[in-house]
Amino acid sequence: MLWNTDGFAGPLAALCRDVAATLLPVGRALPVPAAGLRGGRGIPHATLAPLLARARADLDTAWPQPLASQAARVHGDGDRDMYEQRVFERQRRLSRAVVAALVDDDPRWLDEVADGVWLLAEQSSWCWPAHDDTRSRHGSVLATVTDPFLDLGAGEVVGQLAWIDHVLGARLDERYPGVRRRVRHEAEVRVFAPFLERRDWHWIGLDGDVHNWNPWIHGNVLVAALALCDDEVRRERLVALAAQGIDRYVAALPGDGAIDEGYAYWWNGACRALEALDLLAFATGGAWDPVAAVPALRETVAFPHRSHLGGPWYVNLADGPARPPADQPWHALHRAARVVDDAAAQRHAIVAQRTLDGPAAGEDAGLGRMLRALADREWLAATNPETPAPEASPLPRKVWLPSTQVWLARASEGSPAGLTVVLKGGHNDENHNHNDVGSVIVASDGVPVIVDAGRPTYTAQTFGPHRYDIWTMQSDWHSVPRVSGLSQPPGRAFAASDARLTRSDEIPAMDVEIGGAYPPGAVATWRRQTSLDRRAARVEIHDRWQGAGPATAVRLLLAGEVTAGPGWARVVPLDGAGPVRIAWAADAPHTLEARDLDDPMLSDVWGRSLTRLEIGVDGRTELRVTVEQERNEDERS
Missing domain, CATH: 1.50.10.100 (Chondroitin AC/alginate lyase)
Structure with missing residues (x-):
């Protein structure tokens, strides 16, 4: 034949x-x-x-x-x-x-x-x-x-x-x-x-x-x-x-x-x-x-x-x-x-x-x-138990997938220890799409702390005309900004652009324009840069924008036990991973909103709830958010 x-x-x-x-x-x-x-x-x-x-x-x-x-x-x-x-x-x-x-x-x-x-x-x-x-x-x-x-x-x-x-x-x-x-x-x-x-x-x-x-x-x-x-x-x-x-x-x-x-x-x-x-x-x-x-x-x-x-x-x-x-x-x-x-x-x-x-x-x-x-x-x-096993999964130190605009950097190759950061560009008409252009994931010791919720159990609604009425599909419940009171709509036109990589061994970074993911007129430009300072063991999310209206906020979806005060939040992650401290300008107001999880597709992963941290940025044109693992006194000295 x-x-x-x-x-x-x-x-x-x-x-x-x-x-x-x-x-x-x-x-x-x-x-x-x-x-x-x-x-x-x-x-x-x-x-x-x-x-x-x-x-x-x-x-x-x-x-x-x-x-x-x-x-x-x-x-x-x-x-x-x-x-x-x-x-x-x-x-x-x-x-x-x-x-x-x-x-x-x-x-x-x-x-x-x-x-x-x-x-x-x-x-x-x-x-x-x-x-x-x-x-x-x-x-x-x-x-x-x-x-x-x-x-x-x-x-x-x-x-x-x-x-x-x-x-x-x-x-x-x-x-x-x-x-x-x-x-x-x-x-x-x-x-x-x-x-x-x-x-x-x-x-x-x-x-x-x-x-x-x-x-x-x-x-x-x-x-x-x-x-x-x-x-x-x-x-x-x-x-x-x-x-x-x-x-x-x-x-x-x-x-x-x-x-x-x-x-x-x-x-x-x-x-x-x-x-x-x-x-x-x-x-x-x-x-x-x-x-x-x-x-x-x-x-x-x-x-x-x-x-x-x-x-x-x-x-x-x-x-x-x-x-x-x-x-x-x-x-x-x-x-x-x-x-x-x-x-x-x-x-x-x-x-x-x-x-x-x-x-x-x-x-x-x-x-x-x-x-x-x-x-x-x-x-x-x-896979025979009597056969010596490899010591660890490969866990690449860096990953860049240009087709989906997904970038990853971790502290050390071959180890989940420390911080790992992921930034996604892309567009809002991907297969099984969520409206998530600019979404950030941060893991502590391999366990997500700033997270993407995933999805609940499939129903007729999941792939129907009301898909984006499901909260997990909305940008409002991803770690992306809410701009001028508006969330990201679905559609291929709502996309990231101009992704730039800083290929530094010490402080690798990805910087991308995500303003195009929002309705026309919502913002003139919004650039999001995410970096990993390997020497300082710190992740930074740096947002800069022009032309945003009132009710603009930077949001992060958190998993674990969350407490917060002016300019800071502390998260004790799942699975016993190292706690992290999230910091931002103390004069930028914040709120915490817990989202109860009653669907096993979500609760089996995250437990009883997820927490959305919202940082108000009206009157500003940039915000830096840092994420660091807590260190004990011996490590500080």
């Missing part, structure tokens, strides 16, 4: 279109041999034992059942989480059963797998209701089974079924003849036919708006085509279109590898692209293996450790949490880092997995990712 260049050719096509490839046959086209996992050979006890314990606990209990009333709630009160959690619970249980069936010949496990597969086949829709267009197309609040929508949920299910067929298909056929035919029928009706026949899927990116759905769905279509499509002509067409779709994503990936959605979305965006291309290389016998030759893909492998603040904490932009779930597919990062020969990224994957006491693999990341981890001998060896 040849690379499909109908209508689009990106960096992958440039490398692969003149290279003929032959797909490995169904049953051999995915890189996890079932025999290699029989009996649990090579799988660490610390990973396998708890997984099997959870699977045993599932037996003889009712399967999670997503209900029509739960699916329809997204069109009523906006709740999408109740339905989705039932779906996720069902798929996690099935993934556990698959591993149990692979390592244990007890026929109950095959029965459990068959039950889960059949439930998915009988599930009216694999699409998550919040994504389905059935209401606009058919006036229905429930899925229209004759017009299936291909979204992230449908992709995840067909990918899971494909991996099951790959590793257990023959054994299932012996015990449940016909179940594999049913799986293939559902894959054709719900995924393959819609993918080929309806080419207006927004996530393909035909309009140039390419985001993380693209590689996530295309990657799952690729897996399913390789494992479940027995018509070779149709299979090649599916693979070629999926590869071309991923090429669109790679073409949109900036040269510095940055993700405007932030670290948390890297795992289901760039990482998905890397995983899909790794599968494509395997399925073509290495003929199409472009990852190491594409600069943006090499650079994006470094994005996770460039975003690391320390321990479980990361630079969070847009909807990402500052303390993401620990159970990331670290093996996928480790594998990609091996492909591009990035030793720092490999080290970060190992250290992060061990620091968080996580298993080498788990079902939360999806069956395909779990199987790939369990079959990755290099990863299992690197």
Whole structure:
């Protein structure tokens, strides 16, 4: 087969279109041999034992059942989480059963797998209701089974079924003849036919708006085509279109590898692209293996450790949490880092997995990712408790990502100790956008003190016309100024400009114009400079402006225990990090406002509340705010 260049050719096509490839046959086209996992050979006890314990606990209990009333709630009160959690619970249980069936010949496990597969086949829709267009197309609040929508949920299910067929298909056929035919029928009706026949899927990116759905769905279509499509002509067409779709994503990936959605979305965006291309290389016998030759893909492998603040904490932009779930597919990062020969990224994957006491693999990341981890001998060896671990995550001393205008500086490379500062420019129409141009994050010993709140649980409102009624999306609750009584509006026109770096080893700094992020007429110019004085161990936020009206203030969002007085605030951070003292001109008035957190997506990260410090600056044209860690008497002397 040849690379499909109908209508689009990106960096992958440039490398692969003149290279003929032959797909490995169904049953051999995915890189996890079932025999290699029989009996649990090579799988660490610390990973396998708890997984099997959870699977045993599932037996003889009712399967999670997503209900029509739960699916329809997204069109009523906006709740999408109740339905989705039932779906996720069902798929996690099935993934556990698959591993149990692979390592244990007890026929109950095959029965459990068959039950889960059949439930998915009988599930009216694999699409998550919040994504389905059935209401606009058919006036229905429930899925229209004759017009299936291909979204992230449908992709995840067909990918899971494909991996099951790959590793257990023959054994299932012996015990449940016909179940594999049913799986293939559902894959054709719900995924393959819609993918080929309806080419207006927004996530393909035909309009140039390419985001993380693209590689996530295309990657799952690729897996399913390789494992479940027995018509070779149709299979090649599916693979070629999926590869071309991923090429669109790679073409949109900036040269510095940055993700405007932030670290948390890297795992289901760039990482998905890397995983899909790794599968494509395997399925073509290495003929199409472009990852190491594409600069943006090499650079994006470094994005996770460039975003690391320390321990479980990361630079969070847009909807990402500052303390993401620990159970990331670290093996996928480790594998990609091996492909591009990035030793720092490999080290970060190992250290992060061990620091968080996580298993080498788990079902939360999806069956395909779990199987790939369990079959990755290099990863299992690197994370074996008996293998010496790297001393620390790379924690670069400085980071500059021009595509997103994100700048980071820390006290010392390889250590979270002391202060780390981050300044973001960018614009207000990024993926999963928050109105946050000019936002500052400061961490003490790797723990955010001046923070970005992140986002609450997704609802129908999150991606609807009233998104910016949600407080976490507003500039008023980011560490940016309020100018002339006005906050930042959404839209690409509201942007930073003229970013300048001071590339000093002693006092690195970033200075950027952020006045353009506010409504026209709000201010003539507003420049924000953030610097780290490494010798003095001090962060400075220096704002200078002209033409601002009344009700102008500099705001900082703080996490931890906050006390304040004229010209100062003291913050005792989370996780036992060193307290910091924030200082400004004593004659500039201030207020503190606590924001109670009642959503677990926020409270699980920050605790019961966050505090907004507002410093009034009417009548001024500049303000300097400094942040220093408190030092004991011995350090002062």
